[in-house]
Amino acid sequence: MNTFEIIKTVRVTEKGTRQAEKLNQYTVVADRRANKIEIRQAVQELFKVKVLSVNTMNIRGKERRKRTAAAGRTPSWKKAIVTLKEGDKIVLT
Numbered sequence: 001m002n003t004f005e006i007i008k009t010v011r012v013t014e015k016g017t018r019q020a021e022k023l024n025q026y027t028v029v030a031d032r033r034a035n036k037i038e039i040r041q042a043v044q045e046l047f048k049v050k051v052l053s054v055n056t057m058n059i060r061g062k063e064r065r066k067r068t069a070a071a072g073r074t075p076s077w078k079k080a081i082v083t084l085k086e087g088d089k090i091v092l093t
Contacts, residue, residue, distance in 0.1 A: 006034045006042040010092060011079075019081075026090050028080045032058065039080045050085035 011027040019025040030039050036054040043051050061074040084090070 001031060001034065001038065003042045003045050006031050006038050007046055010090065012092060020090075024084045024086065024088070026082050026084070028082055030056070030078045030080045032076065032078045034078065036080075039082070043082050047090045049088040049090060051082055052085055053083045055081045055083075 008029040008031065011029060013027070016027045019027070028039070028043065030042075034042075036056055039056065040051045040054050043049065043054075057079050059077050059079050061076040063071045064074055065071045
């Protein structure tokens, strides 16, 4: 897998913004097959920062219903919380 396949997007939420300000941590949506080492290398290459640690978790898709009797399902995905070295930032503009 290449770097752009491993890191899909950076999640911007209220909790994530607080984590970025106080703990220098960012939440990333990663490919489900990627491991912590691959995620670390991809973030360092994409954003030119130094990664101290990576915590990952698999998020299960939820049952959803959209104007129909049959329920659908949102896709499952992998969340990675990336801690950066003091002074490094990921600029999200």
